[in-house]
Amino acid sequence: MTAVVISKATQLRGSVRVPGDKSASHRALMLSALADGVSTIAGLSPGLDVRGTSDIIQQLGAKRVDDAGLVSIEGPSAGLVSSASDLDCGNSGTTMRLLTGLLSAVDGKHRLKGDPSLSQRPMDRVAVPLRLMGAEISGVGQRVLAPLTVTGSTLRGINYNIPVPSAQVKSAIILAGLSASDTTVITEAVRTRTTTEDMLRDCGVDVVSNLLGAGREVTITPGRPRSHHWQVPADPSQAAFFCVLGAIHHDGDIRVENVEASDERIGFLKVLERMGASLRIERVGAAVDITARSSQLHATEIHSNEIPSVDEAPILTIAAAAASGTTAFRDMGELRLKESDRFEGCLTLARSLGARAWSEGDDFFVEGLGGASAFTTFSIEAGLDHRIVMSSAVAGVAGNGCTIHGADTVASSYPHFFDDVRRLQ
Numbered sequence: 001m002t003a004v005v006i007s008k009a010t011q012l013r014g015s016v017r018v019p020g021d022k023s024a025s026h027r028a029l030m031l032s033a034l035a036d037g038v039s040t041i042a043g044l045s046p047g048l049d050v051r052g053t054s055d056i057i058q059q060l061g062a063k064r065v066d067d068a069g070l071v072s073i074e075g076p077s078a079g080l081v082s083s084a085s086d087l088d089c090g091n092s093g094t095t096m097r098l099l100t101g102l103l104s105a106v107d108g109k110h111r112l113k114g115d116p117s118l119s120q121r122p123m124d125r126v127a128v129p130l131r132l133m134g135a136e137i138s139g140v141g142q143r144v145l146a147p148l149t150v151t152g153s154t155l156r157g158i159n160y161n162i163p164v165p166s167a168q169v170k171s172a173i174i175l176a177g178l179s180a181s182d183t184t185v186i187t188e189a190v191r192t193r194t195t196t197e198d199m200l201r202d203c204g205v206d207v208v209s210n211l212l213g214a215g216r217e218v219t220i221t222p223g224r225p226r227s228h229h230w231q232v233p234a235d236p237s238q239a240a241f242f243c244v245l246g247a248i249h250h251d252g253d254i255r256v257e258n259v260e261a262s263d264e265r266i267g268f269l270k271v272l273e274r275m276g277a278s279l280r281i282e283r284v285g286a287a288v289d290i291t292a293r294s295s296q297l298h299a300t301e302i303h304s305n306e307i308p309s310v311d312e313a314p315i316l317t318i319a320a321a322a323a324s325g326t327t328a329f330r331d332m333g334e335l336r337l338k339e340s341d342r343f344e345g346c347l348t349l350a351r352s353l354g355a356r357a358w359s360e361g362d363d364f365f366v367e368g369l370g371g372a373s374a375f376t377t378f379s380i381e382a383g384l385d386h387r388i389v390m391s392s393a394v395a396g397v398a399g400n401g402c403t404i405h406g407a408d409t410v411a412s413s414y415p416h417f418f419d420d421v422r423r424l425q
């Protein structure tokens with residue numbers, strides 16, 4: 001495991017192009033593999049999580065060719081087949097959960113395994129609805145932990161209320177629903193990212209979404225995706241690191257280009273604006289360019305519904321530690337089930353910086369230090385969690401340096417993260 005030493009930067013200037021959206025990248029590979037014929041993908045994430053999905057679809061019969069940054073995927077006409085060897089999902093919950101849905105209808109036995117982090121994450125949230133559809137899934141214990149064995153079966157449509165806000169669960173059911181004998185209807189109480197639904201529509205599948213109170217109802221008619229030319233925009237959850245870095249650094253001016261800007265993904269921008277961050281947000285087609293400049297932040301109250309999937313909670317913890325006043329993070333229990341226990345991770349991060357932080361049930365609170373220059377120099381263990389690495393690095397660069405143990409896990413989503421941070425200095 002590599003330890004990376006981060007020094008504080010005197011000034012930050014320039015533009016960053018963060019990797020292609022991880023969610024769209026996984027789905028572009030999976031939908032291309034399901035289609036008959038050649039699809040192309042521009043802007044695919046270079047992270048190891050997405051590389052894992054790519055390796056797996058090739059094990060299942062798809063072919064990949066790379067040419068000057070453009071990835072071509074040929075889906076087998078006769079459909080995907082099972083692989084004699086294990087399907088290694090590495091650190092990636094999206095790979096394991098979505099493929100469990102997709103493979104539930106592919107003939108044969110599929111064995112999915114993961115790294116020590118992924119092997120602790122609950123797969124019952126996908127196994128329960130998929131079994132209702134007729135899927136055969138076995139895993140370890142009550143929470144159906146990896147390694148999983150999925151045996152291809154004949155599936156039926158279901159009507160299902162998702163009990164936790166999760167785009168991965170929704171997507172696993174949708175992908176299984178493509179091969180079911182009839183229509184599947186999914187209801188989510190909180191609107192999570194619509195990447196799967198939007199991309200399926202792009203490749204000709206009949207998916208209907210209707211708003212339902214604060215949530216949504218999604219109806220999937222079975223069908224096979226058509227081959228497509230995918231353009232993957234930049235990942236908003238990665239852009240968030242640079243937005244906070246530009247805002248909390250005492251001499252920061254950072255532009256992040258071509259960022260995916262659907263409502264469910266950019267809630268963190270509203271939070272930062274509420275905290276007083278100086279952000280310029282310019283629309284470029286469906287995406288946005290964001291410029292973040294040095295700002296004096298103040299505390300706010302953040303509810304998980306504003307940042308569904310709570311991917312931005314660790315970096316917003318750094319923003320809260322740099323703010324004046326006490327920021328409340330409400331209903332953040334899902335953080336406990338991410339690549340690491342990010343609920344504890346956020347508290348540890350804030351305390352490492354010298355801020356007071358405490359929890360009450362699923363809420364936690366961070367009493368800010370009134371500026372990143374007041375951060376303590378700290379040392380942290382990343383615990384196989386890329387977002388803990390990047391959040392720590394932002395705190396170190398804007399504050400007074402840090403040492404990150406296990407920093408190489410950043411490659412799961414953003415292999416050139418440290419190069420991009422260095423280029424701004």
Ligand code: S3P
Nearest residue numbers: 023094165166167168169309311
């Ligand atoms: C993702 C959904 C989110 C998020 C993850 C990617 C996806 O998880 O944390 O990084 O691509 O569907 P949830 O399933 O908790 O929403």
